[in-house]
């Protein structure tokens with residue numbers, strides 16, 4: 001197939017540091033046709049870097065979308081504009097990629113689900129964690145029962161957002177420090193962990209969460225702790241703590257305990273997944289960190305080519321976003337919230353779970 005001629009909307013950090021390097025690696029599949037940014041100068045500067053003629057630089061999105069020679073669009077704008085711009089691009093009849101989250105609230109997330117059919121366009125939500133190598137390896141390990149039946153997991157995401165605010169990082173952005181959307185950093189960053197957990201363990205029956213309120217705008221809580229019950233009976237604890245002290249930062253951890261052993265990922269960038277078996281042996285699996293961006297862009301190319309389905313559609317992302325807001329709802333209501341399954345409690349085949357875990361318990 002010919003190269004996809006891509007129009008880019010939002011030439012900020014995610015474009016420069018994440019999508020552009022992956023697109024460059026896929027240089028035989030993509031060609032950057034046009035750039036659009038709210039601040040024209042920034043897009044113009046980037047165009048110079050890649051030798052793109054200035055006539056292909058816009059600060060008016062409608063003008064860029066009129067171009068018939070643009071095959072597809074990549075949307076990387078602050079979260080509060082994701083739905084509005086996606087709707088505009090879909091209406092223009094362009095296939096597109098939109099960075100996560102698909103929307104900044106549930107009303108827009110619901111409307112997002114109609115876009116693909118209504119305008120007959122292909123849509124991929126760029127949730128890189130669902131395309132990251134480590135998450136796909138762990139999913140395969142869990143599904144193939146490498147550590148037997150999974151009983152429970154614990155996942156922590158500990159960082160220091162305030163320490164990052166003055167550095168050349170994502171936290172420096174005004175829209176992250178004073179978000180105009182509910183959930184702040186929890187929607188922006190914890191969404192990745194939630195996507196990874198749902199990718200690995202499947203649909204979620206319900207969550208019960210607690211939060212320690214804080215006065216700063218970037219996140220409503222110092223820490224959010226949640227208990228999760230998956231539809232397959234797996235239970236887990238997830239903690240999102242973006243207010244840690246930099247020097248005390250413990251490693252981000254993901255530990256999965258099964259009847260025959262344990263899977264341990266110290267950090268998504270460490271490159272090694274450890275498996276510890278109950279009998280005392282262990283195994284290490286190497287992976288390349290941060291491959292999600294390359295993999296998602298390859299998936300999008302293949303989908304436009306007709307050789308693959310899009311893996312992360314709005315329907316897939318919808319459940320991840322819903323879980324973010326369900327956790328926040330659980331904190332404020334102090335109630336258990338059903339995520340993917342409507343109440344009452346679905347039969348989770350307790351007897352089968354007890355039988356499969358019996359050897360572990362003895």
Ligand SMILES: NC(=O)C1=CN([C@@H]2O[C@H](COP(=O)(O)OP(=O)(O)OC[C@H]3O[C@@H](n4cnc5c(N)ncnc54)[C@H](OP(=O)(O)O)[C@@H]3O)[C@@H](O)[C@H]2O)C=CC1
Nearest residue numbers: 010011012013014015036037038039076077078079099100
């Ligand atoms: N998957 C991942 O790991 C990551 C994903 N992201 C996602 O990427 C998106 C962008 O984040 P990031 O790049 O960090 O944010 P930035 O603020 O760095 O960049 C956003 C860019 O969008 C431009 N913009 C804003 N509104 C419009 C508009 N209406 N039309 C055209 N351009 C517009 C901004 O212009 P101006 O400068 O004028 O405001 C800015 O250049 C978010 O959805 C975020 O969730 C971000 C980081 C990592």
Ligand SMILES: O=C1CO[C@H](CO)[C@@H](O)[C@@H]1O
Nearest residue numbers: 159170171176188189192
């Ligand atoms: O998606 C992203 C990756 O994680 C960052 C936090 O660490 C976010 O701010 C960003 O939007």
